[in-house]
Amino acid sequence: MTVPVVPQDFSAQEKETLVTEALWSRLRDLPADQRPKVALVLGGGGARGLAHIGVLKVLEQERIPIDMIVGTSVGALIGSLYSAGISVDEIEKMGRDIGWDALSDFSAARVVKLLVAEQLLSSEKMERYIVRQIGKKQFTDLNIPFACVATDLKTGEQIVLREGEVAQAVRASSTVPGVFRPVPYRHRLLVDGGVVNNVPTDVAKLLGADIIVAVPVQADFSGYDISNVLLTLNQAIYIQGEVIVQEKLKMADYVISPRTMNVTSMELWKSRECVEEGLRATRHALPGLKKMLTKKYFEKWIRVSGSK
Amino acid sequence: MDTRLRKQIAILSLVFLVGGSCLSAGGILSRRERLQCVAQAYPLMLSKKYAEASVLFEKALSEGARRGDQRRWLPLAGKCYEMEGLFQKALAAYQKAYQLQPKKMERCSDLARIYAKVDLRDQAAELYQKILKKYPRDKGTLLQLADLYEKLHKPDEAEGYLRQYLVLEPQDLVAQDHLSRLEEQQGYWRESARRLETVMAQRPSSEGYVRLGRLWFLLGELELSTNAFRKADNLGATSPSVLFYQALIAWRQHDLSLASVRWEKLRNGTGNKDMVPFFLGLVSLERGEKAEADRFFQDVLSLTDSDLLKSMSEHVRQVISSPGDVVPSGKNGSVPK
Numbered sequence: 001m002t003v004p005v006v007p008q009d010f011s012a013q014e015k016e017t018l019v020t021e022a023l024w025s026r027l028r029d030l031p032a033d034q035r036p037k038v039a040l041v042l043g044g045g046g047a048r049g050l051a052h053i054g055v056l057k058v059l060e061q062e063r064i065p066i067d068m069i070v071g072t073s074v075g076a077l078i079g080s081l082y083s084a085g086i087s088v089d090e091i092e093k094m095g096r097d098i099g100w101d102a103l104s105d106f107s108a109a110r111v112v113k114l115l116v117a118e119q120l121l122s123s124e125k126m127e128r129y130i131v132r133q134i135g136k137k138q139f140t141d142l143n144i145p146f147a148c149v150a151t152d153l154k155t156g157e158q159i160v161l162r163e164g165e166v167a168q169a170v171r172a173s174s175t176v177p178g179v180f181r182p183v184p185y186r187h188r189l190l191v192d193g194g195v196v197n198n199v200p201t202d203v204a205k206l207l208g209a210d211i212i213v214a215v216p217v218q219a220d221f222s223g224y225d226i227s228n229v230l231l232t233l234n235q236a237i238y239i240q241g242e243v244i245v246q247e248k249l250k251m252a253d254y255v256i257s258p259r260t261m262n263v264t265s266m267e268l269w270k271s272r273e274c275v276e277e278g279l280r281a282t283r284h285a286l287p288g289l290k291k292m293l294t295k296k297y298f299e300k301w302i303r304v305s306g307s308k
Numbered sequence: 309m310d311t312r313l314r315k316q317i318a319i320l321s322l323v324f325l326v327g328g329s330c331l332s333a334g335g336i337l338s339r340r341e342r343l344q345c346v347a348q349a350y351p352l353m354l355s356k357k358y359a360e361a362s363v364l365f366e367k368a369l370s371e372g373a374r375r376g377d378q379r380r381w382l383p384l385a386g387k388c389y390e391m392e393g394l395f396q397k398a399l400a401a402y403q404k405a406y407q408l409q410p411k412k413m414e415r416c417s418d419l420a421r422i423y424a425k426v427d428l429r430d431q432a433a434e435l436y437q438k439i440l441k442k443y444p445r446d447k448g449t450l451l452q453l454a455d456l457y458e459k460l461h462k463p464d465e466a467e468g469y470l471r472q473y474l475v476l477e478p479q480d481l482v483a484q485d486h487l488s489r490l491e492e493q494q495g496y497w498r499e500s501a502r503r504l505e506t507v508m509a510q511r512p513s514s515e516g517y518v519r520l521g522r523l524w525f526l527l528g529e530l531e532l533s534t535n536a537f538r539k540a541d542n543l544g545a546t547s548p549s550v551l552f553y554q555a556l557i558a559w560r561q562h563d564l565s566l567a568s569v570r571w572e573k574l575r576n577g578t579g580n581k582d583m584v585p586f587f588l589g590l591v592s593l594e595r596g597e598k599a600e601a602d603r604f605f606q607d608v609l610s611l612t613d614s615d616l617l618k619s620m621s622e623h624v625r626q627v628i629s630s631p632g633d634v635v636p637s638g639k640n641g642s643v644p645k
Contacts, residue, residue: 009549009580010549010552010580010583012613012614015580015582015583015614015616015617016614016616017526018556018583019583019586019614019616019617019620020616021525021526022556022559022560022587025528025560026560280464283494283495283496284494284495286495287495291616295616295619295620298620298623299620299623302623302624302627303627
């Protein structure tokens with residue numbers, strides 16, 4: 001979008017950009033009770049979820065208020081760190097340095113035991129890692145209201161975790177079934193929330209969000225190898241999950257879609273690529289996102305002011 | 309004209325003089341006849357008589373032409389067609405030439421250029437990338453790729469090639485300006501503004517300063533925006549758009565009187581008929597002038613084609629018309645400073 005030679009009239013797109021930017025700069029600093037509540041929903045996807053760091057960077061630079069964060073799996077991990085007050089730059093550094101050995105008792109020997117003797121790995125290290133970053137914070141201690149989603153392996157229920165110790169909840173949300181041992185939580189056995197709800201927009205709605213910005217980090221499963229039983233099953237499970245994701249995305253007011261298709265959930269070493277993609281996708285989404293936010297902020301501002 | 313070409317023309321001219329005209333009636337031409345045609349075509353081509361030259365090249369290349377001759381003459385025929393604007397014919401000639409010499413970069417370049425002209429941009433890009441692989445510092449190719457990817461609506465790739473070009477030619481202000489526009493398109497407003505500032509420092513223009521003023525405004529840098537618009541004014545930019553931005557700046561600085569005065573000046577103009585009443589409506593809202601605001605938003609609804617302006621204006625009018633409602637005024641519910 002560029003300005004033609006000293007124009008007489010603005011193009012349709014330029015009008016909308018001007019109105020959006022002019023109003024947004026005035027409305028974004030409204031007190032919380034005079035503006036809509038914005039929820040950021042961060043989807044699961046293993047290493048692909050490092051793109052959420054790029055998303056948070058841009059939203060912060062643009063001063064887009066985030067009133068709550070809801071996450072699944074890696075979305076819960078990054079969301080919890082940000083909600084606890086860890087800076088985006090710090091989280092990015094963690095993303096660059098982290099490996100699977102920091103989050104689990106992953107090793108060649110253990111993988112062999114998993115495959116041969118069906119001994120699941122432990123995700124306790126992940127909990128200890130989170131505690132090292134944010135301490136034994138409770139949900140109520142967080143700077144930004146936060147919730148995460150796990151799955152009860154015994155009943156198949158979606159469990160929304162928003163009280164108690166954050167580290168344990170995030171660990172439960174990120175525990176991949178069939179790889180890690182389920183996390184005992186009260187009378188339940190919890191695993192990755194992605195099994196039932198990889199992009200929990202409905203949870204954000206239930207928790208009172210007026211505006212939902214969702215960030216799915218999808219894989220491209222069209223090129224996956226389906227030449228054996230395990231891989232075919234893996235593909236089928238992924239497809240099932242995606243059907244649910246598409247339904248959940250319909251509840252979002254805006255979707256930011258980083259293109260992380262060429263990163264698998266295991267490739268933590270592709271951190272830089274994922275963060276860059278998160279940055280790019282959010283920058284690309286900004287005009288539309290701001291337009292949507294401005295409109296909703298404006299409507300609420302007029303309504304709230306009108307009731308005084 | 310290069311020496312090799314001169315020699316060829318001299319030999320062929322001699323052949324032509326000795327052998328007479330090549331315009332024999334019907335049948336497959338002999339090699340001598342083909343050479344005679346080409347001998348006539350060359351000088352015509354050099355004199356820019358492309359239509360006449362292309363007829364002769366066509367004859368020379370008719371059925372039975374040797375491969376070696378096709379390799380030499382097809383690019384020339386293609387060039388004549390291209391200069392005449394017969395791009396499809398040029399495409400056919402260059403394609404055939406490329407098939408005969410796929411590794412020759414000049415054939416790649418000819419075909420890529422004509423692909424771009426007939427809007428086969430993906431194919432053009434593929435060939436330019438082939439050239440770039442062999443000649444990674446070829447500036448012309450980098451610029452062509454930037455242009456192509458921009459037309460293919462892939463601004464991030466266009467930007468990449470332009471950046472590579474600017475490493476080789478950092479003083480190229482046209483390219484710097486182009487990159488600034490691409491950065492703006494992708495939402496990198498600050499980077500775009502900084503780059504444009506560098507360009508304006510060396511090659512000021514009213515259009516450039518208007519664009520710069522706009523970018524600074526969008527970034528919330530009101531002082532820089534004001535300065536840029538002042539410079540645009542000094543260079544003779546008298547567009548209503550400049551006055552509109554200046555009104556917006558005043559509004560952003562909470563100088564409602566100055567903003568109103570500037571917008572009122574624009575009301576009788578021909579441009580931005582919906583934007584002016586929209587912002588005048590907002591000013592009225594902030595002053596608590598309900599009835600006035602309603603009139604302005606009613607104007608907007610009758611004039612605008614923008615969905616955003618429509619929905620916002622409708623919403624305001626709904627709230628204003630609800631009994632007992634008070635629109636935002638100075639103290640309660642005013643937009644924060």
